[in-house]
Amino acid sequence: GEGVRAHKSLVYSLSTNCNLILEDTMVATEMKKDNAPMNLLRMVFGLMTITALGVSSGTASDTNWIGKPAPELAAGEWINSRPLSLKELRGKVVLLEFWTFGCSNCRNTLPYVNAWHEAYAGQNFQVIGIHTPESEKEKHFATLKNKIDQLGIKFPVVTDNEYKAWTAYGQLYWPVMYLLDKKGIVRYIHIGEGDYEETEQHIASLIGEK
Numbered sequence: 001g002e003g004v005r006a007h008k009s010l011v012y013s014l015s016t017n018c019n020l021i022l023e024d025t026m027v028a029t030e031m032k033k034d035n036a037p038m039n040l041l042r043m044v045f046g047l048m049t050i051t052a053l054g055v056s057s058g059t060a061s062d063t064n065w066i067g068k069p070a071p072e073l074a075a076g077e078w079i080n081s082r083p084l085s086l087k088e089l090r091g092k093v094v095l096l097e098f099w100t101f102g103c104s105n106c107r108n109t110l111p112y113v114n115a116w117h118e119a120y121a122g123q124n125f126q127v128i129g130i131h132t133p134e135s136e137k138e139k140h141f142a143t144l145k146n147k148i149d150q151l152g153i154k155f156p157v158v159t160d161n162e163y164k165a166w167t168a169y170g171q172l173y174w175p176v177m178y179l180l181d182k183k184g185i186v187r188y189i190h191i192g193e194g195d196y197e198e199t200e201q202h203i204a205s206l207i208g209e210k
Contacts, residue, residue: 074164081156127155
């Protein structure tokens with residue numbers, strides 16, 4: 001269940017002609033510029049940017065899911081909704097965000113996610129927050145409920161205290177957004193903060209697809 005907080009963004013998307021698009025660079029807080037593994041990672045990302053043909057392989061939390069069906073949601077406690085499943089949400093565009101309330105980078109994304117939840121209500125769009133805790137204190141349901149109220153979160157949130165969803169998606173970072181099309185296929189992934197206008201453009205585009 002260990003991961004790192006992403007404070008710059010890494011974006012993957014699947015275009016209408018099924019090309020994989022990679023943009024920007026993600027840097028985790030624990031990683032330094034002189035870190036050799038990170039430099040190697042940057043080189044790999046650069047090669048992927050050059051080729052950008054079809055669905056390339058990468059870490060499980062990035063390219064592996066682009067163009068593939070999203071794993072079903074794991075069981076957990078729900079806030080702001082009855083339990084939902086991706087199967088029942090077929091026909092809707094779904095935004096999944098892995099986050100935790102102790103992560104400042106995650107909290108910075110929430111006003112935008114909340115705004116999308118409200119702006120696209122009734123337009124075959126569903127937001128679901130997957131709350132995967134970074135520490136033991138973040139596992140307490142009552143504390144999470146209070147934090148959600150304080151943060152003004154209106155969209156459904158499901159707990160992932162056993163890290164089942166985190167593991168199923170091969171997660172490494174907080175926060176990460178996955179955009180699923182109406183068939184449940186992962187079409188866009190954003191790691192970290194930022195690129196909100198672009199993310200919303202992808203939401204609108206997918207909603208407009210037949």
